Amino acid sequence: MQAEQKIFKYPYAYSLEMGGELPGFELSYTTYGKINAAENNIVWICHALTGSSNAADWWDGLVGDEKYFDPAKHFIVCVNVLGSAYGSTGPLSVNPKTQKPYYRDFPVITVRDVVGAMELLRQELGIRKIKICIGGSLGGQQALEWAVEVPDLFEELILIASNALHSPWGIAFNESQRMAIEADPTFKDEHLEAGSMGMRAARSIALLSYRNYDTYNFTQARDNPDQIDDFRASSYQQYQGDKFVKRFNAYSYWVLSKIMDSHNVGRNRGGIVHALGLVKAKTLVLGIKSDLLFPLSEQQFLARHIPDAVFQEIDSLYGHDGFLIEYKQLTQVIRAWQETNGQLQMARM
Numbered sequence: 001m002q003a004e005q006k007i008f009k010y011p012y013a014y015s016l017e018m019g020g021e022l023p024g025f026e027l028s029y030t031t032y033g034k035i036n037a038a039e040n041n042i043v044w045i046c047h048a049l050t051g052s053s054n055a056a057d058w059w060d061g062l063v064g065d066e067k068y069f070d071p072a073k074h075f076i077v078c079v080n081v082l083g084s085a086y087g088s089t090g091p092l093s094v095n096p097k098t099q100k101p102y103y104r105d106f107p108v109i110t111v112r113d114v115v116g117a118m119e120l121l122r123q124e125l126g127i128r129k130i131k132i133c134i135g136g137s138l139g140g141q142q143a144l145e146w147a148v149e150v151p152d153l154f155e156e157l158i159l160i161a162s163n164a165l166h167s168p169w170g171i172a173f174n175e176s177q178r179m180a181i182e183a184d185p186t187f188k189d190e191h192l193e194a195g196s197m198g199m200r201a202a203r204s205i206a207l208l209s210y211r212n213y214d215t216y217n218f219t220q221a222r223d224n225p226d227q228i229d230d231f232r233a234s235s236y237q238q239y240q241g242d243k244f245v246k247r248f249n250a251y252s253y254w255v256l257s258k259i260m261d262s263h264n265v266g267r268n269r270g271g272i273v274h275a276l277g278l279v280k281a282k283t284l285v286l287g288i289k290s291d292l293l294f295p296l297s298e299q300q301f302l303a304r305h306i307p308d309a310v311f312q313e314i315d316s317l318y319g320h321d322g323f324l325i326e327y328k329q330l331t332q333v334i335r336a337w338q339e340t341n342g343q344l345q346m347a348r349m
């Protein structure tokens with residue numbers, strides 16, 4: 001598969017929605033395939049909370065050779081979000097003003113800032129029209145924010161397990177995770193591993209919102225009913241915490257959770273309903289039945305207020321994380337939606 005990972009360098013001061021600025025930034029991005037002569041094969045993928053620009057890795061059932069988004073047919077772009085841990089400017093980047101990493105001094109950034117930076121990259125790449133912009137969770141929040149801000153840019157928009165305004169419930173989960181990080185006394189120290197044990201606990205909390213009661217019953221059933229310790233569910237939480245610590249840092253995780261909390265497409269735009277009414281793209285809104293974190297009511301709301309939108313449920317045992325797992329259903333429904341020109345006349349799944 002033809003994949004290229006590159007860095008976009010923006011050398012000018014970047015003003016932030018909440019008033020601060022970044023003295024320039026870098027975005028790490030990956031492209032797959034080539035733009036065709038008609039420039040109508042561009043797919044822009046927005047990643048979720050802890051993803052990277054390598055969409056063919058974390059979305060390997062949807063992106064790759066002979067997958068629905070196929071580099072042989074599409075030019076696929078995915079950008080690591082500002083503040084993340086996979087190559088874009090974030091808290092571990094060196095602040096040119098102090099010549100030290102930002103650590104906890106990284107400025108407050110919002111979904112709008114993340115999207116504004118991607119828009120600058122889009123202009124640099126000379127892309128005039130995006131055929132499909134797709135994202136799940138925080139990725140859907142970015143895609144929606146962008147489609148509200150630059151409505152003529154997109155032909156089609158696919159929003160999965162996402163929302164228009166981050167909910168009090170979602171914010172409460174994020175705050176609990178930040179409390180876990182802040183309770184780690186090393187988080188105040190300034191080094192790469194600071195706050196790791198807090199972040200390990202934070203990921204364990206997060207998983208409870210990404211899965212649900214039935215997921216755990218199915219995947220982590222007790223070995224026997226008389227057990228009083230060493231439960232499978234316990235070692236799973238521990239393992240997932242360890243696995244996450246090996247690939248992320250607490251400063252970025254803290255910043256990303258704040259970015260998610262900031263999401264509100266209606267801010268300074270006359271309210272949410274008005275903002276959703278600005279979207280011009282043909283839109284497919286997908287929700288996962290068992291999602292506790294972004295319940296179906298949030299996607300139904302999107303589909304009600306985005307002018308040319310349809311809504312479809314995905315059935316999954318895996319709750320919110322279903323958007324990273326249910327490839328067969330995602331492919332079926334996206335294909336049916338595209339083939340019926342947005343009418344989604346498909347057999348019920």
Ligand SMILES: CC(=O)SCCNC(=O)CCNC(=O)[C@H](O)C(C)(C)COP(=O)(O)OP(=O)(O)OC[C@H]1O[C@@H](n2cnc3c(N)ncnc32)[C@H](O)[C@@H]1OP(=O)(O)O
Nearest residue numbers: 050051052057058220232233235236237239247321324325
């Ligand atoms: C460069 C990069 O890393 S890019 C970033 C990649 N990540 C992302 O983009 C984020 C999106 N991805 C995700 O959130 C996840 O990968 C998901 C949701 C798609 C899948 O989650 P996973 O952790 O792979 O699956 P699951 O929850 O089933 O856990 C399986 C793992 O837990 C282990 N496990 C399962 N049960 C237990 C248990 N009882 N005790 C201990 N370990 C257990 C399995 O052995 C397996 O380990 P492995 O990951 O080392 O193979």
Ligand SMILES: N[C@@H](CCO)C(=O)O
Nearest residue numbers: 048049050051137138
């Ligand atoms: N498991 C996903 C869930 C967030 O939507 C992630 O870590 O990015």
